[in-house]
Amino acid sequence: xxxxxxxxxxxxxxxxxxxxxxxxxxxxxxxxxxxxxxxxxxxxxxxxxxxxxxxxxxxxxxxxxxxxxxxxxxxxxxxxxxxxxxxxxxxxxxxxxxxxxxxxxxxxxxxxxxx
Amino acid sequence: xxxxxxxxxxxxxxxxxxxxxxxxxxxxxxxxxxxxxxxxxxxxxxxxxxxxxxxxxxxxxxxxxxxxxxxxxxxxxxxxxxxxxxxxxxxxxxxxxxxxxxxxxxxxxxxx
Numbered sequence: 001x002x003x004x005x006x007x008x009x010x011x012x013x014x015x016x017x018x019x020x021x022x023x024x025x026x027x028x029x030x031x032x033x034x035x036x037x038x039x040x041x042x043x044x045x046x047x048x049x050x051x052x053x054x055x056x057x058x059x060x061x062x063x064x065x066x067x068x069x070x071x072x073x074x075x076x077x078x079x080x081x082x083x084x085x086x087x088x089x090x091x092x093x094x095x096x097x098x099x100x101x102x103x104x105x106x107x108x109x110x111x112x113x114x115x
Numbered sequence: 116x117x118x119x120x121x122x123x124x125x126x127x128x129x130x131x132x133x134x135x136x137x138x139x140x141x142x143x144x145x146x147x148x149x150x151x152x153x154x155x156x157x158x159x160x161x162x163x164x165x166x167x168x169x170x171x172x173x174x175x176x177x178x179x180x181x182x183x184x185x186x187x188x189x190x191x192x193x194x195x196x197x198x199x200x201x202x203x204x205x206x207x208x209x210x211x212x213x214x215x216x217x218x219x220x221x222x223x224x225x226x227x
Contacts, residue, residue: 031213033214040219041153041202041219041220042217042219042220043159043204043217043220044217045214045215045216048213048214050213055213055214056213056214090158090159096213100146100147100166100208100209100211101147101208101213101214101215102147103149103161103164104149104161104215106158106159106160107158108157108158109158
């Protein structure tokens with residue numbers, strides 16, 4: 001069984017369109033994330049949710065709107081797509097412990113190409 | 116916020132040699148330091164991690180060392196094999212921050 005799954009794996013779309021990426025985890029984790037990996041391979045946190053509550057919003061344009069309907073799902077909706085949004089988007093999840101963060105498990109990534 | 120710097124950006128070694136990748140972090144409150152391996156077109160996967168109450172951790176050919184005073188941590192891979200070729204990321208987080216801050220990655224190439 002896939003621990004963290006995101007769909008679609010590839011997404012090619014035109015500038016100005018609106019698109020969504022879905023993510024689900026079956027690990028029972030309480031924290032979920034969206035990371036963006038650009039063409040230079042930098043992995044940068046976009047959002048973090050804990051028990052459906054937004055914890056981190058890292059200066060991401062408000063065209064990006066995450067939604068967490070429950071602890072196991074974190075979706076990412078992007079409005080008015082721009083060329084610079086082209087990247088690989090990774091969903092991840094982890095379990096919070098008293099001592100702090102633990103291993104983050106990543107989904108397979110969604111390669112978004114805006115043309 | 117936390118800032119993690121990683122060196123080198125690329126590293127080429129001969130099969131059987133050792134490889135060392137170094138990271139520094141800025142936030143003295145950081146207490147969790149994982150290392151991830153990302154093969155081409157794949158997701159990042161944890162290979163080893165260390166917490167701030169430990170100075171060194173080893174798992175077969177992989178070891179991580181942490182110097183809290185200097186805010187350095189390093190990944191050591193011994194007896195490298197071609198399948199070790201990948202991009203390696205260090206990361207750091209503190210007790211309160213609900214996400215990892217990643218270094219810029221090191222592309223390791225192991226030549227057969």
